[in-house]
Amino acid sequence: MFIIARIIKEAEVRRAELMDAALELFTSTGYQTTMIIDIVKKAGVAKGTFYYYFPSKEAILEAIYNRWATDQATSFKEESRQLTALPKLQLFIKYLFLPSQLDLLFKRLWDEENFNLDYKAWGNQVENVFNPLLADIIQQGNQEETMHVVCIKETITFFWSTLSCLWEASIFQEPSEVFTNKRKIAQAVLEKILGIKEGVLELSIAHNRLA
Known part of the structure; x- marks a missing residue:
């Protein structure tokens, strides 16, 4: 049970980190010019991690x-x-x-x-x-x-x-x-x-x- 709870918490944290990175880029650089690769670089994760949580840039918005x-x-x-x-x-x-x-x-x-x-x-x-x-x-x-x-x-x-x-x-x-x-x-x-x-x-x- 402890391991499952930890995994869930880590997933919530990772999802939030991606959202925080996207929000900062959308507001500073612009939604139109921000690419998914920019978001994952800022969040420090692989591109596949983004698609695990969000199917598209519009979805994270x-x-x-x-x-x-x-x-x-x-x-x-x-x-x-x-x-x-x-x-x-x-x-x-x-x-x-x-x-x-x-x-x-x-x-x-x-x-x-x-x-x-x-x-x-x-x-x-x-x-x-x-x-x-x-x-x-x-x-x-x-x-x-x-x-x-x-x-x-x-x-x-x-x-x-x-x-x-x-x-x-x-x-x-x-x-x-x-x-x-x-x-x-x-x-x-x-x-x-x-x-x-x-x-x-x-x-x-x-x-x-x-x-």
């Missing part, structure tokens, strides 16, 4: 996004365990906007016009990791009568559209006044679509996260 999303979701669930729906929603949004190295990766992908890669990787995390959490928050808000949402699935779509405007404004370092105005609009929109009392929701979001 997806894994990087998933690791970030899973870590955020785990931390959020731990911190929000005793919260009512509205504070839980505000904390959920705060976690989504915490500065991370993924911001640099997102910016690099957009600079290279790899929009489809970013949309696919991010969309998978939204669908599989974040949407179940968000649906639970809304259902709790409905039960507590601090939210009034009938079509939860459809409303969640508008939720992400609203946040994406703020996320891009933050990443691309729009002027502070513009960002503040967008945040106020986003608060009003989210209150409207979630059936929250006007003036109650406050978004705690970092501005100029790459500065």
